[in-house]
Amino acid sequence: MELCCAVLDDFQQVATELADWSPLAGRVGVTRFDRHFESEDELAEALAGFEIVVTLRERVAFPATLLDRLPRLRLLVASGMRNSVIDFAAAARNGVTVCGTESSGTPPVELTWALLLGLARQLVPEHTNLRAGGHWQTTVGSDLAGRRLGLIGLGRIGAKVAQVGLAFGMEVAAWSQNLTAERAAAAGVRFAPSLADLLAESDYLSVHVNLSERTHHLLGPAELALLKPTAYLVNTSRAAIVDQDALFAALTAGRLAGAALDVYDTEPLPADHPARTTPRLLTTPHLGYVTERNYRTYYTQTVENIAAYLDGKPLRVLGTTS
Numbered sequence: 001m002e003l004c005c006a007v008l009d010d011f012q013q014v015a016t017e018l019a020d021w022s023p024l025a026g027r028v029g030v031t032r033f034d035r036h037f038e039s040e041d042e043l044a045e046a047l048a049g050f051e052i053v054v055t056l057r058e059r060v061a062f063p064a065t066l067l068d069r070l071p072r073l074r075l076l077v078a079s080g081m082r083n084s085v086i087d088f089a090a091a092a093r094n095g096v097t098v099c100g101t102e103s104s105g106t107p108p109v110e111l112t113w114a115l116l117l118g119l120a121r122q123l124v125p126e127h128t129n130l131r132a133g134g135h136w137q138t139t140v141g142s143d144l145a146g147r148r149l150g151l152i153g154l155g156r157i158g159a160k161v162a163q164v165g166l167a168f169g170m171e172v173a174a175w176s177q178n179l180t181a182e183r184a185a186a187a188g189v190r191f192a193p194s195l196a197d198l199l200a201e202s203d204y205l206s207v208h209v210n211l212s213e214r215t216h217h218l219l220g221p222a223e224l225a226l227l228k229p230t231a232y233l234v235n236t237s238r239a240a241i242v243d244q245d246a247l248f249a250a251l252t253a254g255r256l257a258g259a260a261l262d263v264y265d266t267e268p269l270p271a272d273h274p275a276r277t278t279p280r281l282l283t284t285p286h287l288g289y290v291t292e293r294n295y296r297t298y299y300t301q302t303v304e305n306i307a308a309y310l311d312g313k314p315l316r317v318l319g320t321t322s
Contacts, residue, residue, distance in 0.1 A: 002026065002027060002028060002029045003027065003028050003029070003051040003052055003074075003310075004028075004029055004031065004049055004050045004051055004052070005024075005028045005029065005030045005031065005050060005051070005052035005053070005054065005306065006031050006033060006046070006047055006050040006052070006053045006054065007030060007031070007032045007033065007054045008033050008037075008053065008054065008055045008056070008059070008060050009033065009034075009036060009055070009056050009059045009060065010032045010033060010034050011034055011035075011036075012034075013032065013034050014295060015030075015032055015295075015299055016030060016032065016299075018292065018295045018296045018299050018300075019296060019299035019300040019302070019303055020300070020303065021303055023303055023307050024303060024306055024307060027307075027310055028052065028306060028310075031050075033046070036059070036267075036268050037060070040063075040065060040066050043060070043066065044066055044069040044070065047070055047073070048069075048070065048072070049072065050070075050072060050073065051072050051073060051074045051075065052073075052074065052075045052076075052077070052306060053070075053073060053075075053076050053077070054077045054078075054302050055076070055077070055078050055079075056078075056079050056298070057078070057079055057080055057083075057289060058078075058083055058084060058085045059267065059286075060085070061085035061086075062076065062085065062086045062087060062090075062091070063085075063087050063090070064087045064089075064090035064093075067087060067090045067091055067094050067096060068090065068094065070094070070096075071094075073094070073096050074095065074096060074097065074309075075096065075097050075099070075305075075306065075309050075314075076091065076096055076097070076098045076099070077098075077099050077100075077101070077302045077305050077306065078098065078099075078100055078101075078318070079100070079101045079103065079289075079298040079302070080100055080101065080103050080289075081100040081101070081102065081103070081316065081318065082100070082210070082318075083098075083100070083318065083319075084210075084211055084238075086098060086318075086319065088318070088319025089319075091319065092319070097309060097314050097317060098317065098318045098319050099305040099309070099314060099315060099316045099317055099318060100316050100318045101297060101298050101301035101302060101305070101316060102297055102301060102316075103289060103294055103297060103298065104291075104293060104294055104297070105156045105157050105160065106160070107288060107289055107290070107291045107293075107294055108157050108236050108288040108289060109157055109160040109161050109164070111236055111262060111284070111287055111288050112157075112161050112206055112208075112234055112236045112288075113161070113164055115234050115236065115260035115262065115282055115284065116204055116206065116232070116234050116260070117144075118260065118282055119204075119232045119234070119257075119258045119259075119260055119282055120141055120142045120143075120144060120204070120232070121141035121142070122139035122140075122141055124282055125138065125139055126138065126139060142203075142232075142257075144165075144168040144169070144170055144204075145168055145169035145170065146169060146170070146171070147170055147171070147203040147204060148170065148171045148172075148173065148201055148202050148203045148204070149162075149165040149170045149171070149172045149173070149202065149203070149204045149205075149206070150173050150174070150175070150192070150198045150199065150201065150202030150204065150205045150206070151165075151172065151173070151174040151175075151189070151205075151206055151208060152174075152175060152176060152195070152198070152205070152206070152207045152208060152209055152218070152219075152241075153174070153176045153179075153207065153208035153209035153210075153237070154174040154176060154179055154183060154184060154187055154189070154208070155208065155209075155210075157208045157237075158174065158206075158208035158209075159187050161206055161208060162174065162187055162188070162189050163187075163188075166188055166189070170204075171190070172188075172189040172190065173189055173190040173191070173192045173198055173201065173202070174187070174189050174190070174191065174192060174198075175191070175192035175193075175194065175195055175197070175198040176209050177209075177214055177215075179191065195218070195223065196223075196226055199223060199226040199227050200226050200227075200228075202227065202228075202231055203228065203230065203231055203232070204231065204232050204233075204234070205227065205231060205232070205233045205234070206233075206234045206235075206236075207219070207233075207234070207235040207236070207237045207241055207242065208236075208237055209237060209241060210237075210238070211237070211238035211240055211241055215238075215241050216240050216241070217240065217241070217242070217243045218241050218242070219233075219241065219242045219243060219246075219247075220243040220246055221243065221246040221249075221250075224243075224246055224247060224250050224255070224256070225250075225255070227255075227256060229254070229255055229256065229257065230257050231256060231257060232256070232257050232258045232259065232260070233247070233256065233258075233259040233260075234259070234260045234261075235259075235260070235261050235262070235263060236262040236263065236288045237263065238263055239261075239263040239264050239265045239267075240265065242261075244261075244264070244265055244275070245274075247259060248274045248275070248278045248281075251278050251279060251280045251281055252278060252279060254280075256280065257280065258280040258281070258282065259280065259281050259282070260281070260282040260283070260284075261275060261281065261282075261283055261284075262283075262284045262285075262286055262288050263286055263288075264286070267285075267286055268285065269283075269285070301315075301316070
């Protein structure tokens with residue numbers, strides 16, 4: 001008998017095109033969902049008949065309240081090797097194995113710089129104006145060379161962002177709760193002794209730390225007030241690291257030159273979400289990891305994970321599951 005596999009949030013409808021699912025033929029039947037479920041009740045009803053669920057990154061949360069309502073679920077495959085929205089203890093209690101996949105750290109770096117450059121050179125306003133038949137040249141962009149780039153986080157992604165900043169001739173500084181002066185020096189950047197110091201000196205600020213209790217709303221109203229009114233902020237990491245209501249208020253009041261977001265407290269964005277209308281805000285729909293190469297890796301390793309699980313030898317097991 002075939003097991004039933006649900007592939008969630010396949011918005012681009014590419015899950016079965018970017019990987020070879022034939023190794024699962026006759027063993028697993030695949031159903032793709034290209035829409036986001038708005039409630040836990042709706043999701044629980046949709047997934048009730050599936051033994052295997054595939055989810056992308058942290059688009060869908062799997063708390064205990066949901067896992068307890070999926071008695072047929074046996075395998076949950078999430079792209080990436082870290083996931084903060086799966087209750088691993090509840091998964092183990094329900095006999096659910098959770099597996100991950102590898103991913104490249106390059107796409108988020110590239111998107112970070114696309115957003116930062118877009119802000120610095122006012123690309124979206126100029127593009128929009130030009131397509132609308134407006135005046136030739138309506139803004140004056142900002143230089144990168146000689147400006148100060150502040151990085152919150154200097155891990156795998158933050159360090160690569162730093163390398164590009166240095167190549168542009170920027171003065172790069174970094175801070176995080178775990179960063180040491182030695183690690184900063186090894187990356188060729190200045191160590192900021194405090195978050196306040198980093199915020200006060202940065203012309204461009206980019207966020208690259210993991211979300212945790214310590215980093216939740218790390219940038220709130222008081223912290224955002226330390227930024228220069230000419231500063232730009234970019235967040236391609238996790239939405240809750242920045243108090244988005246405070247950010248929207250600062251942008252609306254003109255207390256920041258601009259910001260760019262790829263992550264949001266609610267995803268997909270509701271039609272009336274303030275991110276859609278806040279001035280000086282460049283927005284993208286969580287594209288940081290959305291590249292063909294990453295997707296091929298995700299789905300190819302998803303197939304491997306499912307096949308290995310069916311053979312009794314699960315791969316890339318995450319959390320406390322066995």
